[in-house]
Amino acid sequence: MTKIPYMVRLTNKNDRDSVYGTFGLYEWLIDCWLLYVKWLVRMTKIPYMNDHSGKFSSKGKTPWMEYNGKPIADSQFCIEYLKKEKEVDVNTLLNKDEISVAKAFQRLTEENLYWTMCIESFGGDVSAVSSIIPYTGLKLWLTVKFLQRVIKQETWGQGMGRHTPDEVWEIAVHDMTAISNFLGEKKFFMGDEPCEVDCVLFGMLVMIIYNMPGSKHQKFVTEELGNLVSYCERMKNKYWPDWNEKLLHSPTYKDDSDQIYWHKTENSAQS
Ligand SMILES: N[C@@H](CCC(=O)N[C@@H](CS)C(=O)NCC(=O)O)C(=O)O
Numbered sequence: 001m002t003k004i005p006y007m008v009r010l011t012n013k014n015d016r017d018s019v020y021g022t023f024g025l026y027e028w029l030i031d032c033w034l035l036y037v038k039w040l041v042r043m044t045k046i047p048y049m050n051d052h053s054g055k056f057s058s059k060g061k062t063p064w065m066e067y068n069g070k071p072i073a074d075s076q077f078c079i080e081y082l083k084k085e086k087e088v089d090v091n092t093l094l095n096k097d098e099i100s101v102a103k104a105f106q107r108l109t110e111e112n113l114y115w116t117m118c119i120e121s122f123g124g125d126v127s128a129v130s131s132i133i134p135y136t137g138l139k140l141w142l143t144v145k146f147l148q149r150v151i152k153q154e155t156w157g158q159g160m161g162r163h164t165p166d167e168v169w170e171i172a173v174h175d176m177t178a179i180s181n182f183l184g185e186k187k188f189f190m191g192d193e194p195c196e197v198d199c200v201l202f203g204m205l206v207m208i209i210y211n212m213p214g215s216k217h218q219k220f221v222t223e224e225l226g227n228l229v230s231y232c233e234r235m236k237n238k239y240w241p242d243w244n245e246k247l248l249h250s251p252t253y254k255d256d257s258d259q260i261y262w263h264k265t266e267n268s269a270q271s
Contacts, residue, residue, distance in 0.1 A: 035203035037063055037078045040196075042239050043090065079196070090196045098190055102197035105182065105189070108175055109204050115160035116172035117208065120215050122151045124165070128214045169216060176217070179205075180225040187234060194235065202235040 057064030057073035064073040065081075072081050083089065091099055121129045126144050135143055155161030160168060179201060188194040189201055205228055208217045221228050236243050245252040 035206070036075045036199045037065065037082075039199035039202070039239055040079055040082055040088075040090065043088075043194075093193055094190055094195060101182075102190055102195065105179065106197050106200045108178065109200055112160075113172060113175040113179075114204060115155055115158055116168050116175070117204075117212065117215075117217055118151045119155055119160060119165075119168050120172070120217055121212055122148045123155070123161075123168075128212065131213060132211060172217060173220065176208075176220060176225060176228070180228050183227055183231055185227070188231070194238070198235060202232060205232050206236075 056062055058071060059073040061073065063075055063078070064071060065078045066072070067081065067085065072078050091102070094102065122144075126148065129147075130140060130144055133140055133143060152161060160171070163171070183189055186192075189198050205221065208215070208221050209229065209232060212218045244250060246256075247253060
């Protein structure tokens with residue numbers, strides 16, 4: 001079963017708030033921004049369902065969500081909307097300076113490091129990324145060609161694609177090292193308790209660790225930046241205890257399109 005995860009849809013079903021969406025991990029592509037939205041959903045214990053229809057947002061991007069029929073595009077706007085709607089503050093333990101630092105790291109990750117990852121995966125040898133896409137033959141070839149073309153245009157426009165491969169790698173090393181140095185020995189990025197930036201970092205780092213096999217990024221993180229690997233494990237254990245059983249290649253994987261996930265315990269992903 002192969003489905004491309006792209007949409008988070010929230011709606012009010014049977015007089016209950018429900019979130020409909022897909023969780024990239026359950027598929028072949030870990031969508032870092034979708035993990036960000038889903039984390040808030042799990043952290044705040046909003047019931048949700050996965051939707052595997054694979055639609056893009058009105059802005060032509062993923063993820064996006066629909067809440068009581070209102071479509072909201074872009075993970076950041078989804079998060080802001082949910083925070084307001086549910087009256088949750090996931091940064092309560094941070095002061096203004098810390099919130100600013102966290103935001104700067106969020107942007108470094110989403111707007112800079114991300115593009116180096118795109119170039120590493122699709123800019124040259126595509127055999128590694130092809131190995132995680134569960135298609136074969138023409139379908140695989142067309143998917144990879146399509147993604148290569150989109151990413152080439154986007155990275156040129158963004159600017160990262162105008163650098164040489166060595167320059168791109170230098171930028172990536174600086175970004176990943178900055179994240180690792182700031183995390184240091186802390187349990188979570190801003191201290192003992194997780195906050196919003198943790199989900200952004202987690203989403204991006206698990207893409208590196210699990211979705212970029214054999215890449216320079218993966219090698220660097222796993223071999224040189226061990227604190228990032230244990231950090232991801234901590235986040236995974238806390239919020240995604242069902243991670244392994246929901247993997248596409250896991251024997252326990254099943255289509256969960258009709259399932260409503262309810263979180264019964266504090267900060268737990270149990271459904
Ligand atoms: N700022 C957006 C970024 C989302 C994004 O770039 N998503 C990628 C998938 S990981 C996408 O939709 N790419 C399709 C495209 O750019 O055409 C967000 O936070 O939701």
